[in-house]
Amino acid sequence: MxxxxxxxxxxxxxxxLSRIACWLGLILTWGSAPQVLAADCAWRIAAPxxxxxxxxxxPESKTQLKVLVAIRTDGTGEVANASxxxxxxxxxxLDAVGLSRFRADCSGKRLEYFIEFRLxxxxxxxxxxxxxxxxxxxxxxxxASPSALQP
Numbered sequence: 001m002x003x004x005x006x007x008x009x010x011x012x013x014x015x016x017l018s019r020i021a022c023w024l025g026l027i028l029t030w031g032s033a034p035q036v037l038a039a040d041c042a043w044r045i046a047a048p049x050x051x052x053x054x055x056x057x058x059p060e061s062k063t064q065l066k067v068l069v070a071i072r073t074d075g076t077g078e079v080a081n082a083s084x085x086x087x088x089x090x091x092x093x094l095d096a097v098g099l100s101r102f103r104a105d106c107s108g109k110r111l112e113y114f115i116e117f118r119l120x121x122x123x124x125x126x127x128x129x130x131x132x133x134x135x136x137x138x139x140x141x142x143x144a145s146p147s148a149l150q151p
Contacts (some may be wrong), residue, residue: 013067015061041071044085047132056116060146062118069097069105070112073107076100080110089117114139114141121145 007106068141077097078084085093093115102111116139117130123146130144 033072036063041102041109041111043075043101043103044099045134045140046096046143047115048089048115050117050130050142051088051092052127052130052147054088055119055144055147060119060121063089063118064092065115065117067097067113067115068076069100069102069111069113071102071106071109071111073104074101075104075107077102077111080096089115112138115139118143119146123148131145 025118063086065085066081067085069077070080071077077100079094079097081123082090082094120143125148128144133143135141135143
């Protein structure tokens with residue numbers, strides 16, 4: 001019986017903490033452009049490709065990026081935090097956002113994406129753009145194998 005109370009207490013504390021985090025998020029973003037989920041405004045989402053330089057000389061690894069996309073009136077998007085994206089991934093992300101399309105009625109809003117570039121498996125000398133997986137509501141994972149070092 002004591003375990004049930006402990007579990008109920010943990011759930012209650014978790015719910016309260018998540019409510020506090022939600023309110024803090026609202027307070028911190030107050031006055032900035034409203035952020036929405038990709039599913040609410042995206043018409044077509046293009047996934048970034050694994051940059052060849054990111055595959056070279058690395059064993060299994062992963063890099064996580066937070067990308068803010070400002071939606072324009074014509075339905076295109078612009079990366080609002082491009083300078084914070086590492087150069088090796090920046091152009092791949094900029095190209096993907098440039099190919100993506102959004103609903104025009106969402107203009108002025110910002111989308112927040114989480115993109116993970118993951119190297120996994122055996123090294124190969126074949127060129128790979130990687131395989132992309134979209135995980136709703138706003139996560140994209142790009143998976144590729146590392147490239148083999150050539151003499």
